[in-house]
Amino acid sequence: MTDGSSVEVLGGRWSGRTQVLGYVRAALADLGFDVLAVSGMGALLPLEAVASVLPPVYRDMTSGDDRSTVAIRDALVEFLAESRSVVVVDDSDLLDETSWGVLVSASNLVGSPVVSSRLRRAGASDKVLATVARSVIQVSLKELRLEALHAVLEERVDGTLSPAVTARIHAESAGIPGLAVVLLDGALAQGQVRRKGDQWTLGPTVWSDDAGDAYESLLHSYTPQVRDAVEMLAVAGTMDLQAAWVLLGDDLVEELEGHRLVRLTSVGTDRRPVVGVHPPGIGDYYLHQPVTARRHRILATAVAALEGASQQLDHVERDRLLARLGSPRPIVHVAEEERRRGAVRSVDVPVVVRMFTESYTHELASARARWEASRDYASAVRYLHLQLSGQNDPEEFERVFVGVVRDDTTDPVDEVRLRHVHSRWLLTLGATVAEAVRPLVDDVPDGFEHAEALDTLTHLLRWENEGLDASFAELLEPRAARTGFDGQVASVVLAACFTMAGRSHDAVRVLDATEPGLRRGEEIGAGVLRGLALYATGRFAEAFELATAQMQQAISTLDRVAFAGYSYLGALAQIALGHLDEAQDTLAVVLGSGIVTEPMAFTPNKAIPVAMAVISTRTGHEAAASGFADHASQVLGTSDALPFASAAWAEAISVAGSGETEVAAGIFAELIDDARARGYVLSADVAQMASLMIHFDPTGAELFRDRAEELGGSLFTAYLDARAAAHDRDPVRVEAAARLLHEHDSGNEALTFFMLASRLFREAGDLDGSARARASARTVGDRLGISARSMAALEEPDFTAREREVIRLVAAGRSNNEIAAELFVGVRTVESHMRNIRRKSGAVGRKEIAGFA
Secondary structure, three states, X not given: OOOOOEEEEEEOOOOOHHHHXXXXXXXXXXXXXXXXXXXXXXXXXXXXXXXXXXXXXXXXXXXXXXXXXXXXXXXXXXXXXXXXXXXXXXXXXXXXXXXXXXXXXXHHHHOOOEEEEEEOOOOOXXXXXXXXXXXXXXXXXXXXXXXXXXXXXXXXXXXXXXXXXXXXXXXXXXXXXXXHHHHHHHHHHOOOEEEEOOEEEEOOOOOOHHHXXXXXXHHOOXXXXXXXXXXXXXXXXXXXXXXXXXXXXXXXXXXXXXXXXEEEEEEOOOOEEEEEEOOOOHHHHHHOOOOOHHHHHHHHHHHHHXXXXXXXXXXHHHHHHHHHHOOOOXXXXXXXXXXXXXXOOHHHHHHHHHHHHHHHHHHHHHHHHHHHHHOOHHHXXXXXXXXXXXXXXXXXXXHHHHHOOOOOOOOHHHHHHHHHHHHHHHHHOOOOHHHHOHHHHOOXXXXXXXXXXXXXXXXXXXXXXXXXXXXXHHHHHHHHOOOHHHHXXXXXXXXXXHHHOOOHHHHHHHHHHOOOOOOHHHHHHHHHXXXXXXXXXXXXXXXXXXXXXXXXXXXXXXXXXXXXXXXXXHHHHHHHHOOHHHHHHHHHHHHHOOOOOOOOOOOOOOHHHHHHHHHXXXXXXXXXXXXXXXXXXXXXXXXXXXXXXXXXXXXXXXXXXXXXXXXXXXXXXXXXXXXXXXXXXHHXXXXXXXXXXXXXXXXXXXXXXXXXHHHHHHHHHHHHHHHHHHHHOOHHHHHHHHHHHHHOOOHXXXXXXXXXXXXXXXXXXXXXHHHHHHHHHHHHHHHHOOOHHHHHHHOOOOOOHHHHHHHHHHHOOOOHHHHHHHHOOOHXXXXXXXXXXXXXXXXXXHHHHHOOO
């Protein structure tokens, strides 16, 4: 703007347009500009929006009888010409035509820039700055990612905020910052978000009266037809696009999309388009409204349209929608309702979360009704599996265990499953292993058909929580060779143990020999284990492809446990490849929808928030990282045999982020020694690799190199080579390692080391080498979608003045929060500077950054 360019800020409702303009006005005033702040106020009083904000001396020029358009424009021109001036217009789309014409005419005549904001919505606008002003830059305000929103929300509470709160609010608000803040404030005011120790934690819902008011303000200005359509979609839930066309017509669907009241995304193995309300919390708004005659009319019209569309819609989708629309309210459980890339893009996270939460509410209610009607083992297992994967209501578990018909003989497999669910549930309550195995061993009838399966599951619980017995293969190999249910259980457990023991080839051998026709629980476990075998042998792209395909299949069938298990697998592969943002998006759905994988063996329940904490630390979002780590510490009864399943991971990465990489390596060393002593070789090896990446030890790296190649192939040896070359300050080797990382699709790491190579070449006087490395960095940056402006900043031959201030404060031992306070900027601004410093310098931890002071 200092060179005369005008700026137009576009955003949806609650996106923070007015707040952004407030920051701009303050910054312009600090730079010595005279700011004329105008707000759109409708067309009832033409020109009043301009006349009322003119300084008194200029307003007097328009007083009396001469309050004409020309007089006001002339007064405005004189004001703008007096000094360096800027016109700031909030809600330009609400400004009357005459005022808009006067502002544009005067600013163009004088050459004063204009900053305006307007609502992004369907249809053409006659207040588009780019059509009337010179040199206009448009700025689009978009939704915040999960970790960025966490930083915003945590600033509003006294203490730390549980990431589960942020994930739920992110899912409800779709990351729209103003709306998210209102949801948090309302939940705090009504006790839905409660303080537990130093952390604010989530109650059964984030809904509040304030939330209702916020959604009402978001919707109030739309036509009755638009509001009716949104209400129908809210009650019916996320649906196929074809169904939305049938119910609303294509023109209305496109109008809703233009208003950003719906979000379209492609899901499932067939990438079918589905549409749901946006932000998803609109669904809760309508479902909390009283049922009116209007609601009945809307639903009756929708049902009639569906009944006449038998040839246009898949019968499963049609029947599902008819069931939902058959009642003006959703079927809910009698207890409090639980509200709430890779396969899921960041913008699609709220939609997919909503799909799973909608489905879970209905599935849980239906499963409970079936159990109430039959009281048999099969219905009890189905209901408690669903309970265990999310709500985990102790009263419901106790009620089912007491009320189930114990002499049910329809299928003894269901008795095994019920006993297993009971054991898993006890672990989530903090029971010891000795206590948790009681349901598997107590009161087993003599000659019980599946006693061997019960014994296998008993051993599994011990191996998961206490460590692998050296004789597990000797015990399970003969059992896995048998046919039938007992053999299938033994096969999956044996494959899991081989995987955790670092014997992936043996795991695949067992899975290949497993009898076909696995039941769903064993099928999910076997599939995830195949993916882990790919991961554990460096075939990360294949593991990711498998995970993505199965995640899409799980979305298609709304299978919660399968989705969570494969999400963890996909995130592992993405982390190994350095795709940290995508890994975060993958896991955000699991956290946001409250999915728990407890029915799985070697469950990743704790590994998921720990991985998110590690990612947040690596990407500079320290506030979010501490929240994820706190969340992980509250997860009980899970095995730490998997990579990232120990809280020590989060602690080590956090300590490394503060600069104490040697201390972090010590934390990892304890974790590694414990894992190896308990037979968890895969977890130990992954931790060993991570330790070398944050605190490079040349001797240790050389000793681990062969195992690193076996674990991660040439990608992991490239990581080690890059760290070794950086340690030796050798630009030729750094550049070679960066090129290999790029070939392995590890773009972020490749960018870091290409930039380091450029810097080292320049310091050595090799300007050609420096230019070559910078060109390679630009290629990587283009592939990563980094803007030309951002790349230009990274390619600066030295740190910027502000980056040097940050480096100085890091060297003085300041935290990011302390740096932000001292420089009068936001924490996220500091985090952005830190990322740029790391990319320019190749520094990993704060101690290395401090070395540039």
